Amino acid sequence: MITFGRWASSLRFRLLAATLAALALALLLAGVWLSGLFREHVMRQFEAALTLQLDQLTTQLELDASGQPVIDPQQLSDPRWRTPYSGLYWQLDQVSGDGAIRSGVLRSRSLWDTTLPLSADALANGTVHVHEGSGPQGAAVLMLERTVALGEQPGVRWRLIVAAETRQALEAVDRFTGVLSISLLVLGALLALAAVTQVAVGLSPLRGLQHALVQVREGRSARLQGRFPSEVQPLIDDFNGVLDRNAEVVARARTQAGNLAHALKTPLAVLGQAATQALNAGDPANPRDTGPALARLVHEQVDTARRHIDWHLAHARAAAAERLPGLRTPVAPVVLGLVRVMQRVHAERHIDIDASGLPDTLAFAGEEQDLQEMLGNLIDNACKWARHTVVVSASSEAGRLCLRVEDDGPGIDDQARAAVLARGARLDESVPGSGLGLAIVTDLARLYGGDVRLETARLGGLGVALSLPAAD
Template identity: 70%
Template structure:
């Protein structure tokens, strides 16, 4: 099992890197924005307390008896007067020995409670911030300062302002919730954008895959289509390889053909000389017959190897496509002329025009030509050629109403040079050539019994994909 498919997938690599970057960026953005908002809100909260403390300090005074007084009516915020409102002030006296008198004065909002703070050494006028608990246990932010005022000289007072942080912290929590939801929505949109980006970015590769499929199935000889500038050099190089491969194959086929023609010419001369010698009464008929026999054998071998080399060179060559119906009907017309004296009825009505063979035209002609010629040699009065195709496979049937071949002899009939009946002219290579060519293309030749009563040759070959 492949536990890491992304290692071999460009799509998963791009998506994985993008998603990892998005998650990290959104987490950092969420933490930073949340912290920034909390700091800003608490800073504003503290600044408001400082303003309240400044106002309270301005109202602090000493009466005729030396006691501190604060005119509560001069304070602007009505929460000072409302019990347990969440906004409190308190004045403590700090004696010379450091003892503190808690709650010398306090706001009405504290009612009968006091703010208990830890001892804190403050310079006059210096501001300190603490956290503490209010009269109902709520969390308070406390802002305080120490001032020297009144008699005896140097008397010091600890003045503090406190406010409930619950609403502020709730606002921070609500902001975090909204921020989290917003980042999730943003992350989802970015993920969709990343998916779209990867899909659009890899679309040329899918187009390249389809183009390669068309070349592999023989629909086109070269990669066709418009591709991005980053991919086009690869397309050009691949098409160059296909062109060079086609040139090499064409050169090899030309050389094989030239060699075959070069050998056939002297063979033809020898054959003619042997035939003339046989017609002369005083010639050595035995020698001429031997020469004729060997010439025929050499010619059959040339035909055999020429067809085999041509098929091997063209096997799975990209861009190969040959229509079946024109080849079959052309061969039937030729065979009608060759066997015109026998008046054989040849049926080609079941040959769909759309059927095609994924290979060379000449190879298809060799295979069908041998099968049709063999059927005409053995047929009594009828030969039928039909074809069908499905799922990339082409099936062609050639049937006759002749004597057929027994089951035990069918395998032997496909062997090279085997002739089941010497009375019928032929080389014994026809069916063997067809079988060999079919195998080179990944196909197969099967022999069976025809509905006409004779032999049925079924040829299975590759067909171009639709």
């Protein structure tokens, strides 16, 4: 289960979080700005229409013969002036020289028996003021006023007022805001989907890189393979260069170890051959003849030296291979090859070595020579102690490779099993060997992060369970 902390630290989360936060902020600001812009536009149009009504009313204002103001309703084009509480109203107030106001000298039929309340303010003749207020029945209205002077009436001015309810205009603004909000939400969802797709497509090479690394780790490839963007390719090239240099270092170390082994094995082979000849040429009937005893000692020490050289070579090879990625060794071919060799080596004992149950899909994440070294020692040891049968089996679970070698020999007591794994330990000197076989297996297995366990075999003898990293 992926924890939130791990998800929050991922590159995908950071990109998506930053992108979605920026999108949300941009859409929110755009929605507020567009809604405000539309409201301002509607109210300007609303005010412009009222200004036209005020101009029409101003042109119809006259004084009769007695000096009283007159406006002919029939000359006003909008029928709403004549409909009670229609939402469009006009009113004429008288402003005396001392500032006293007589409201409703004339008014439209739409006002019925009400007047438009408007506070007194100083207006120059012809100047238009805009007010928001309350009209008939408490409705919100927008009012425009203009003061004019008529005839030869000093100190008397007339204030013309037109007003219209803003409900319909504000409802239009609300409808636009609702549609705009839905549109921006849909746009935000599409942009979020595009952002997710962009992040997924942009980071897909990283998934390819992860797959390539898994291929290297599991031993399916020695280098990072695949096609990557130009921004990632330099990293791939550098990493492959590191793998190549590491492989060169390991190959050089192996070559040097092999040269050292050949340099030592040749003198040892000469000493061993000379000891064998001296052992064969000695006189067993002459107790003073120390040649056979010396030859036997030299022969044993040469064999021990060879085993030590093999052990150190295997140890050095495994130590280098354990740090080398891309290693993969199928198990079945190695085991079957060792079975054929052991059947020839122990042909005089007629041991039945059964390795028929090995799956073909199992593979060891390490060097083939190391697997041969470990299994060779285990199978050889089992053949030495078995009465009739040796069984080799293998299985894989949770990334671990479990190899079992069992025999039907006498087995080993629980108290003695720990001592057997010690380097050079031998429980029975009558059986040939140097006592290094199980120690080599144990050391090699530990270098690969595995282990060796001694158990009681199902055949009744000793069972050795070897745990190693699996390539799959």
